Amino acid sequence: MTFIYLIVSFVAALCADMLASGSRITAAAPAFTLIVLFYWFLRLSLGERLWIAFGAGVVLDSLFLHPFGSAVLLLALLACGTEWLTRFFTKSESVFANVMMIFLLLCAFWFLIGPIAGVTEWIYAYRG
Amino acid sequence: MPRKKNLAYALVAIVLSGSLVFLQHSGPVFAIRSRVEAVFIPMFQFAGSVKRTVASVADNAANRESGLTGEYQEVASARHTIDSLKQENDRLRAMLAFKEKYKLNLKGVSVLLYGHELGQEYVIIDQGSLAGIRKNDVVLDARGMFIGMVREAGPRESKVGVASNADEVQEAYIRPLGVKAIAKGIGSRTFTVDLVSQDSPVRQGDFVTVRIPGVPDDFLLGEVARVSSNNGGAFKEIQAVLLAHPESETEVFVLMKL
Numbered sequence: 001m002t003f004i005y006l007i008v009s010f011v012a013a014l015c016a017d018m019l020a021s022g023s024r025i026t027a028a029a030p031a032f033t034l035i036v037l038f039y040w041f042l043r044l045s046l047g048e049r050l051w052i053a054f055g056a057g058v059v060l061d062s063l064f065l066h067p068f069g070s071a072v073l074l075l076a077l078l079a080c081g082t083e084w085l086t087r088f089f090t091k092s093e094s095v096f097a098n099v100m101m102i103f104l105l106l107c108a109f110w111f112l113i114g115p116i117a118g119v120t121e122w123i124y125a126y127r128g
Numbered sequence: 129m130p131r132k133k134n135l136a137y138a139l140v141a142i143v144l145s146g147s148l149v150f151l152q153h154s155g156p157v158f159a160i161r162s163r164v165e166a167v168f169i170p171m172f173q174f175a176g177s178v179k180r181t182v183a184s185v186a187d188n189a190a191n192r193e194s195g196l197t198g199e200y201q202e203v204a205s206a207r208h209t210i211d212s213l214k215q216e217n218d219r220l221r222a223m224l225a226f227k228e229k230y231k232l233n234l235k236g237v238s239v240l241l242y243g244h245e246l247g248q249e250y251v252i253i254d255q256g257s258l259a260g261i262r263k264n265d266v267v268l269d270a271r272g273m274f275i276g277m278v279r280e281a282g283p284r285e286s287k288v289g290v291a292s293n294a295d296e297v298q299e300a301y302i303r304p305l306g307v308k309a310i311a312k313g314i315g316s317r318t319f320t321v322d323l324v325s326q327d328s329p330v331r332q333g334d335f336v337t338v339r340i341p342g343v344p345d346d347f348l349l350g351e352v353a354r355v356s357s358n359n360g361g362a363f364k365e366i367q368a369v370l371l372a373h374p375e376s377e378t379e380v381f382v383l384m385k386l
Contacts, residue, residue, distance in 0.1 A: 011171075018175035021243040046134055050141040057145070058164050063243075065250040065287050067280055068161065069149035076141040083134060110246060120149055 002043075009036050010056065014063075033060065037075075038105040041082045042098055049079040066117035067124060074116045078105055162258075162283040169254060169284060172240035176378075184208075219379070222270045232343065233384040234268075235259065240285065242375045247315045249290035250279070251374050253382070257281045266340055266347075266383040273372040274298075274338050274347040275380060288380075291338075291349060292317045292370040301346060302328075302366075303335040311336055311349060311368065319350055321366035328364065330355055336368045340383065 013036040020032075037056050041049050057072030064071065085104065089097040151157050237259075241252040255261050265278040267288045276296070279289040289296060296313035300321060307328045311319045324330055332355055337346035350368035357364060 015171065015175060018172060018241060019178060021175075021241055046137050050137055053141065054144055058148075058160065059168065062161070062164055062168055062282060062285065063241075063252075064245050065243075065248050065279060065289060066245075068152055068282065069145065072148050073145040076145045079141065080134075080138050114246070123149055124152065 006040050006052070009040075013037075014059070017063075033063075034106055034109060035102060038078075038082075038102045039098070041079060041105065042086070042101055046079065046083050049082060050076060053079040064113075066113060067120040070113060070117040070120045073120065074109060074112055077112070077116075078108060081105075081108065158283060165256070165282055165284040169240065172252065172254075172285075176240065219270050234381045235261070235384055236379055236381055237261075238379055239374075239377050242377075248293045249317075249374060250293075251275065251288045251290070251377070251380070253286050253288060253380065254284070255382070256284045256286050258283050260384055261286050261382055262385060265385060268347060268381045268383060269372050269374075269377055270379065270381070272345075272347055274349045275372045275374050275377070278382065286382075288374075290317075290370070290374050291372075292319055298338045298349065300349060301337050301339060302330050302352065303337055303346070305330065305334070309336075309366075311338070317370040318353075319368045319370070321352070321368050322363065324364045324366055325362065326357060326364055330364060330366060335371075343383075 010033065013032040016032045033056075037052070040052060044052065053075035054072055057075040060071040060075075061068045082101070082105065085101055089101050148157055235255065237253040237255045239251055240254050243250055243252070251267070253261075253267070261278055261281045263278055263281055265281075267275045267278065269275055274291055276289050276291040276293070278286045280287045290313075291298060291311075292313040292315065294313055294315045298311045300309050300311035301307065302309055302321065302324065305328065307324055307330060309324050310322045312322060313319055319336065321336060330352060332352055334352040335348060336350040336352065338349045339346050348371050350370050352366055353369045354367040355364060356366075
């Protein structure tokens with residue numbers, strides 16, 4: 001059942017992102033899809049998280065400008081990073097702890113996507 | 129034990145994502161990508177049609193707020209429909225004329241999505257490598273204005289980076305003088321036009337064009353918005369703005385390489 005909720009929420013967030021794309025009002029808004037994805041990262045085990053990272057990464061790679069594979073690579077890293085992050089923020093149901101972790105994961109995504117996309121681009125150029 | 133399990137998971141993740149990056153053009157990865165795109169393209173189209181409907185409803189609501197009621201509202205609505213049809217007709221005529229004028233290997237494609245990500249603007253179009261679109265193909269609008277270049281061609285969709293994005297560089301000419309320059313995107317629909325000597329009489333309002341190898345005419349890229357003399361320097365400081373409006377395009381042309 002969890003996975004049905006996960007897929008429905010992911011698709012709904014993706015639709016919201018698509019509808020909001022191009023609007024000046026939502027230009028500075030964080031991606032809904034990433035917020036939903038990171039929320040589920042906190043709810044699932046590492047193994048499940050990695051599969052989600054793989055599936056969602058392929059979708060996000062089709063949606064964003066960065067080279068194909070960048071989001072998969074970064075989300076897999078963040079899925080592992082979440083395990084480490086939960087040691088600092090106890091696995092309590094505290095809303096504040098969850099919000100902080102989602103915020104940190106979002107920041108990590110936007111800070112790291114550029115360098116990761118650069119590496120992916122370099123690999124493509126190297127392989128011709 | 130859980131530590132070993134976690135390490136194994138991490139290893140699997142690295143191998144999976146690494147293989148996706150390294151084997152991008154291999155059969156299985158191409159097939160996965162093609163399937164994902166086949167699922168999401170209808171979603172893009174649906175989102176586009178919802179956006180258009182919402183815009184039309186908002187227009188009608190604005191008419192209502194402006195005090196139009198009853199038959200006046202119907203007339204306003206009919207006029208709005210006629211205007212949209214007229215605009216569509218003009219756009220299609222312009223596209224046809226453009227295609228006939230240049231006799232180039234142009235492919236008309238639909239815009240699925242316009243988006244921006246960390247200051248980078250992009251457009252997703254509904255054709256990809258299966259239709260012959262390749263990386264670095266030039267994308268133009270129906271009036272012949274330069275929008276940008278294909279940054280990545282997936283099987284059924286392609287991503288087009290807008291020409292004013294940071295790191296985008298084009299060999300440009302300033303018209304009507306024909307001064308050769310380099311147009312460097314700095315984001316927010318703006319360029320710096322570099323390597324223009326101090327004695328060139330470039331003025332605000334001049335046009336910046338791009339020449340594409342094998343095409344006789346230039347394509348409009350931007351308009352000079354600010355010119356300042358760099359005291360003591362060899363070159364002028366020029367800023368230009370993008371003329372194309374990628375956010376409002378529904379159909380664009382891809383200039384295919386032969």
